[in-house]
Amino acid sequence: MEFSAIILTFNSEQYIETCLRSLVSSFVEIGASYEVFVIDNGSKDRTRKLIQDVTDEMNANIQLIPFEYNTGTTFSRNQGLKRAEGKRIIILDSDAYVTSEVVKELGCYLDENNECGMVVPKLTYPDGRFQISTDHFPTLWHKVRRFFFLKKMEGGETSEGLEQSPVDYAISAFWMFTKDLLDDIGCLDERIFYSPEDVDYCIRVWLSGKEIHYLPQYSMVHDAQEISRAKGIKINKFTISHAKGLIYLFLKHRYFFGLSGLYKRIESIKAVR
Numbered sequence: 001m002e003f004s005a006i007i008l009t010f011n012s013e014q015y016i017e018t019c020l021r022s023l024v025s026s027f028v029e030i031g032a033s034y035e036v037f038v039i040d041n042g043s044k045d046r047t048r049k050l051i052q053d054v055t056d057e058m059n060a061n062i063q064l065i066p067f068e069y070n071t072g073t074t075f076s077r078n079q080g081l082k083r084a085e086g087k088r089i090i091i092l093d094s095d096a097y098v099t100s101e102v103v104k105e106l107g108c109y110l111d112e113n114n115e116c117g118m119v120v121p122k123l124t125y126p127d128g129r130f131q132i133s134t135d136h137f138p139t140l141w142h143k144v145r146r147f148f149f150l151k152k153m154e155g156g157e158t159s160e161g162l163e164q165s166p167v168d169y170a171i172s173a174f175w176m177f178t179k180d181l182l183d184d185i186g187c188l189d190e191r192i193f194y195s196p197e198d199v200d201y202c203i204r205v206w207l208s209g210k211e212i213h214y215l216p217q218y219s220m221v222h223d224a225q226e227i228s229r230a231k232g233i234k235i236n237k238f239t240i241s242h243a244k245g246l247i248y249l250f251l252k253h254r255y256f257f258g259l260s261g262l263y264k265r266i267e268s269i270k271a272v273r
Contacts, residue, residue, distance in 0.1 A: 001033050001034070001035060001085045001086040001087065002032045002033045002034060002086055002087055002088065002107070003027060003032055003033070003034040003035075003086045003087070003088050003089075003090060003103070003107070004034070004035050004036075004037070004080075004083075004084035004085060004086030004088075004089050004090070004179075005023055005034065005035070005036045005037070005086075005089075005090040005091075005092055006036075006037050006039070006077055006080030006081060006084065006089070006090070006091050006092070007019065007020070007023075007036065007037070007038045007039070007080075007092050007093070007094055008038075008039050008041065008073060008076055008077055008093070008094065009038055009039070009040045009041065009043055009047050009051070009094045010040070010041040010042065010043055010047075010070060011043045011044060011045045011047060012043065012045075012047045012094040012095070013043075013045040013046040013047045013050055014095075015094050015095040015223060016038075016047055016050050016051060016054075016094045017050045017053070017054055018097055019092065019093075019094050019095065019096060019097055020036070020038075020050075020051065020054040020058075020060070020062065021054060021058070022097040022098050022099070023036065023090075023092065023098050023103075024036070024054070024058050024060045024062070025058075025100070026098050026099060026100040026102070026103045026104075027103065029100040030100050030103060030104045032103070032104075032107075034061060034086065035061050035063065035084070035085065035086060036060065036061060036062045036063065037062075037063050037065060037079070037080030037083060037084070038051050038062060038063070038064050038065065039065045039067070039076040039077060039079050039080055040064060040065070040066045040067060041067055041069070041070040041071055041072075041076055042067055042068050042069045042070050042071075048064065048066065051064050052064070063083075065079050065080065072190075072192075072193035072194050072241075073188070073192075073193070073194050073195065073197055074187075074188040074189060074190045074191075074192055074193065074197045075190050077091065077187075077188055078187040078188055078190065081182060081187045081188070082187065084179065084182070085179075086179060087178070087179055088107050088110055088176055088177070088178060088179070089175075089176070089177055089178070089179060089182060090103075090174070090175065090176050091172050091174070091175040091177075092173070092174055093172070093173040093174070093222065093224075095173075095222065095223040095224065096123075096173045096174055096220065096221070096222045096223070097220060097221045097222075097223075098174065098220050099218075099220055101218060102121050102174075102218045102219075102220050103176075105215070105218050106119045106120075106121060106176045106215065106218060107176065109213070109215060110176060110177070110178055113213070115210065115211050116210065116211050116212070116213045117177055117178060117181040117205050117208065117210025117211060117212065118170075118175055118176065118177040118181065118202070118205050118210070118211075118212045118213070119176050119177070119212070119213045119214075119215060120133070120134065120167075120170040120174060120175060120176070120212065120213070120214055120215070121174060121214075121215055121216070121218040121219055121220055122214075122215070122216040122217075122218065122219040122220075123171075123173055123174070123219070123220060123221070123222040123224075124219055124220070124221055124222070125221070125222070125223070125224070126221055126223050131222055131224060133170055133171045133173065133222070134167040134168070134169065134170045134171075134214050135167070135168060135169060136168045136169075136259065137168045137169060137199060137202075137203065137255075137259055137262060138196070138199060138246070138249075139255070139256065139257055139258065139259060140246075140250070140256055140257055141257065163216070164213070164214065164215050164216065164217065165213070165214055166211045166212060166213055166214070167212055167213070167214045168202065168206075168212070169198065169199050169202030169203070169212065170198070170202065170212060170214065171198055172197070172198040172201075173222040173224065174220060174222070177205070181205065181208070181210060184208050185201075185204045185205065185208050188200075188201055189201075189252075191248060192245045192248060192249070193241050193244075193245065194238060194241040194242060194245065195238075195241065195242045195245050196242065196245050196246060196249055197245070199249060200249055200252070200253075203253055203262070206266045206269075207265065207266060207269060208269075209269050209270055
């Protein structure tokens with residue numbers, strides 16, 4: 001098996017059909033063997049019907065893993081990761097739409113660059129605007145700034161000048177990593193319910209001696225909803241869950257305001273490999 005893809009859905013009828021069709025079509029176009037696991041977190045809309053429709057119409061290797069309630073992002077995705085047999089693993093958001101070029105070229109890149117454990121493409125919004133999807137590991141101040149000023153930050157930044165490079169972490173709208181990496185560092189941390197499980201996993205990639213590489217020459221659309229961000233002063237349950245996850249992340253990896261200690265640990269691991 002060349003690829004295993006894991007997609008999480010929750011009332012995703014607006015996006016999931018396009019997501020699945022783009023993914024399966026990409027595998028078919030490059031002639032790759034694949035399996036797709038869709039874990040549904042208790043959708044009450046037409047999500048499950050649309051998944052079955054795409055499976056039937058495309059004769060696709062899609063396996064639906066249904067839950068009757070929302071189990072968060074880590075436990076649910078881990079149900080797919082534990083079943084994955086592909087040489088390369090893709091974590092994909094239900095509102096992200098891949099291309100055959102992204103799948104093929106990032107897969108080749110993983111094969112040819114042993115130091116790279118995870119590779120990610122550039123993400124754009126549906127209207128073509130650049131989307132910030134990679135960053136330094138978050139500190140408390142950085143998260144506050146990003147929470148309130150993300151739109152302004154994106155408005156002043158373009159894809160021009162962003163080069164292929166290692167990055168601290170990437171959001172999990174699209175990750176591609178090796179099965180060897182998964183066997184080494186394990187699944188997502190289920191003590192984090194919703195977020196920032198992506199940051200935690202990326203830290204663990206670096207602490208394993210592998211790198212995360214960003215390839216902006218290959219891009220795809222992510223129709224991001226960013227449900228954890230409060231609108232105005234309203235705080236929703238996802239915002240609270242995210243805040244709890246951040247506190248857990250800082251305690252787990254022993255940093256809060258600065259990154260020097262974390263970077264030193266990463267460098268010491270790389271030095272002995």
